[in-house]
Amino acid sequence: METLVNNISIEKSSSSKIGSVDFDNLPFGSIYTDHMLVCEYVDGDWExxxxxxxxxxxxxxxSKIFHYGQSIFEGMKAYKDEDGQAWLFRPEDNHARLNISASRMAMPELPKEYFMEGLTALLQLEKDWIPTTEGSSLYIRPFMFASGVGFHASPADRYTFLICLAPSGPYFGGKVKVLIxxxxxxxxxxxxGYAKAGGNYAAQFYPTKLAVEKGYQQVIWTDDNTHEFIEEAGAMNIFVRINDTLLTAPTNDRILDGITRKSILELAKAEGIQTEVRKVKVSEVVDAAQNGSLKELFGAGTAAVVSPIAGFGYQGKDYELPELENSFAKRLKKRITDIQYNKVEDPFGWRFKV
Amino acid sequence: METLVNNISIEKSSSSKIGSVDFDNLPFGSIYTDHMLVCEYVDGDWExxxxxxxxxxxxxxxSKIFHYGQSIFEGMKAYKDEDGQAWLFRPEDNHARLNISASRMAMPELPKEYFMEGLTALLQLEKDWIPTTEGSSLYIRPFMFASGVGFHASPADRYTFLICLAPSGPYFGGKVKVLIxxxxxxxxxxxxGYAKAGGNYAAQFYPTKLAVEKGYQQVIWTDDNTHEFIEEAGAMNIFVRINDTLLTAPTNDRILDGITRKSILELAKAEGIQTEVRKVKVSEVVDAAQNGSLKELFGAGTAAVVSPIAGFGYQGKDYELPELENSFAKRLKKRITDIQYNKVEDPFGWRFKV
Incomplete structure (x- = not known):
């Protein structure tokens, strides 16, 4: 395997679409930049x-992508600081997770240099596309799929890896209510479940549609055997604040090891917030909502950043959450975005200069 | 929704690849015919x-297919009889199941006329591609995927349905050994699990690869909670013969409602074979293998037809199955293929003339 040193061929677009984009009213993930990175896996090696x-x-x-769902992806963001410098957040963790997903889906791992140098070269070319409006960023979508052909239900012999970029506003608009x-x-x-595999997401669409019809934005998934324990919310991991303790479920083979999740845990510890990573019972959350000790629920993920949850439904009943002065979600969201946008020191070494 | 009556536009290929195909040595699902059927779902309706x-x-x-695995498929076969007439086997059941899958994956249902008339028109055009060699057939792959775009993890607004055809030999070569x-x-x-969704298949590739490395061809899946019960084998449902009783697991939301499976159950009953559709414990199969009452294991599916299993592995131990004179698998395979190839009467009304 060759080690690249920024020797990536660039074919430039003859014109740019950037002038037609309203950067003050960006949707999430539906406007794409002028260029993309493409890398093909052929004959047992990455080109x-x-x-x-x-x-x-x-x-x-x-192509097997159409038939057998052999695909994985990552979600990342690029941020621009006040001096116009572009930054990434823990990109090497996305690369590591991409390869964990690849391994579980019987797909080839992508060398780290290909990921990091490809990403950097693409972002340097597209840096004008990084929005500077509050709450906006350049959403980065690295993804890999089976481009090899055949109706035999077995791994493909060709794969395509791409990185596409989408200047994006917030993932959720307005208050978020969830259904357990x-x-x-x-x-x-x-x-x-722990892999960022395409099929994990399509499988959630129908139950989520049913929840949306009932007035919720997301589903909080519970374990498939007993439905007694909170797992994750599909597009984000879930945090529960009972009194002044912040709880979240441990990762396992059903739960995505979220980069925002683990960053929030570290930030909370640094802030002196008591955290517990342990199995969280639904009944515990419902009891806490009833006796007033449930202070907050929030989601954490790259797309959703930190999303406070305004209320939840369970067994046909709705529970509202209080609006707090001293919200952990608000505090931790500010801490993480201040690091991401280079507004404060980064004692964790999470920021990566593009 | 419009009701078609064979009013499907046909753009013919300028030349045919058929002359280059060795019909006596067909692989499974990797040679494609000259034409395909394409149908687009746009603005809430099928074109x-x-x-x-x-x-x-x-x-x-x-396109969401690359990111979220929103795809479903069916597997069917066309058979040619000695008079050169083409036949399908229970095609309306495939259409019904396609729509069950579509519903679970938050995809649009395809009208029956579009499926049946599209399939028939395509097969009439491609009838010369139906192989006549023993054990060969024209494998038919109807599939639908999300062609609409966006990085938001939600259903697409556009879908593409296609039917492609592949003249094919047997799915398995040689003896089949499975790992429980x-x-x-x-x-x-x-x-x-009950939907024929793409992601269900990619999820099996890695465990199957591990099994293949140990000398098995397929995995027999067990329930995810206890691993005590036999479910299905991914590319086929599983039948167990203990003494003279034929057992198979009931369908549920984890098991595909196989068309070959239910046909085999009906044929077995018609043959006077005792059948039981009930949960089958792994320990029961292992005990039967040890005390000699386990006579047969076989898989049933469109691609695999009826595939006798020569042996299985469980907890590091291998169990061999006897070769029987009066094999249910052999008998039922002959019964079903005789109907499929129009060699005998079809009292069930399963055969469909193209």
Missing amino acids: RPKIKPYANLSLDPA EEKFARAANGGV | RPKIKPYANLSLDPA EEKFARAANGGV
């Missing part, structure tokens, strides 16, 4: 990554 | 299906 104009992909209808799931489940024991 | 030359698809890199899984799992309670 050199290339930067090309953003354009359609041409694929054989028998009692029937459907997101992941099996011994399954692929 | 009229079109038959076109088999060619690459052009897709935006942000103790750690990994295929499906969650309340999950998507």
Whole structure:
């Protein structure tokens, strides 16, 4: 495997779409920049990554991505500080997780240099696309899928890795209400829930649609066996504040090892907030809501950042959460975004200069 | 929704690849015919299906299929009888199951006429591609995927349905040995295991690869909670013969409702074979193997037809199955393929003339 040193071919787009974009009213993940990074895995090896104009992909209808869902992805963001310098947040952790997902989905691991140098070269070319409006950032989508062909249900012999960029506003608009799931489940024991595999997301669409029809934005998944324990929310990990203690479920083979989740845990400790990583019972959350000790619920994820939850539904009943002066969610969101946007020192070494 | 009556546009290929195909040595699912059926779902409605030359698809890199695994498929076969007439086997059941899968994956249902008329028109055009060699058939792959774009983890607004055809030999070559899984799992309670969703298949690749490295061809999945009960084998449902009784697990939300499975159950009853559809314990199969009452294990599925299993591994130990004179697998395979190839009467009304 070759070690790249910024020797990535760049084919520039003849014109830019950037002038047509309203950076003050960005949707989430639906406007794409002028270029993308493409890297092909052929004959057991990764070819050199290339930067090309953003354009359609041409694929054989028998490509296994269409049939067997062999795909993985990552979610990242680039931030711009007041001096116009671009930053990433713990990008090497995204690379490491991409390869954990790849291994579980029987896909080839991507060398770290290909990921880091490809990402850096693409961001340097597209740095004007990083929004500076409050709450906006450049969402980064690295993804890999089976481009090899065949109807035999077995791993493909060709894969394509891409990075696409989307200047984006907030993932959620307005207040977030969640439904604690009692029937459907997101992941099996011994399954692929801990991998950022495409199929994990499509599987959530229908139960989430049912929840949306009832007035909730997201589902909080519970374990598939007893539905007694809180797992994660699909697009984010879940934190529960009971009195002044912050709880979250331990990661396991059903729960994504969220980078925002683990950063929030470290920040909370640094802030002197009591944290407990342990199994969280639904009944415990409901009891706490009833006796007034449930102070906050919030989600944490790259797309959603830190999303306070205004209320939850469970067994046909709705529970509202108080609006707090001293909210952990607000405090921790400020701490993490201040680091991400280079507004404060970064004692953790999380920030990465592009 | 419009009701089609064979009014499907056909753009013919300028030349045929058929002359280059060795019909006596067909692989499974890796040679494709000259044409495909394509149908697009746009603005809340299905457009009229079109038959076109088999060619690459052009897709935006942000199409949700690449990111969220929103895809479903079916597997069918076309058979040719001695008079050159083409037949399908229970095609309306495939259509019904496609829509069950679509519903679970938050995808649009496909009208029955579009499926049946599209399939028939395509097969009439491609009938010369149906192999006549013993054990070969034209494998049919209807599939639907999210072609709409966006990085928001929610259902797409556009979908593409296709039917591609692949003249194919047997799915398995040689004897099949299976490993009864103790750690990994295929499906969650309340999950998507009963849907023919792409992601269910990619999730099996890694555990299957580990099994293949140990000398097995397939994994027999057990329930994700206790691993005590036999579920299915991913590419096929599983039948167990203990003494003269044929057992198979009941379908549930983790197990695919196989068309071959239910046909085999009906054929067995018609043959006077005692059948039991009930939960089957792994320990029961192991005990039967040890005391000699385990006579047969076989898989049943469209691709695999009826596949006798020569032996299985469990907890580090291998169990061999006897070769029987009066094998249920052999007998039922002959019964079902005789109907499929129009060699005998079809009292069940399963055969469908193309």
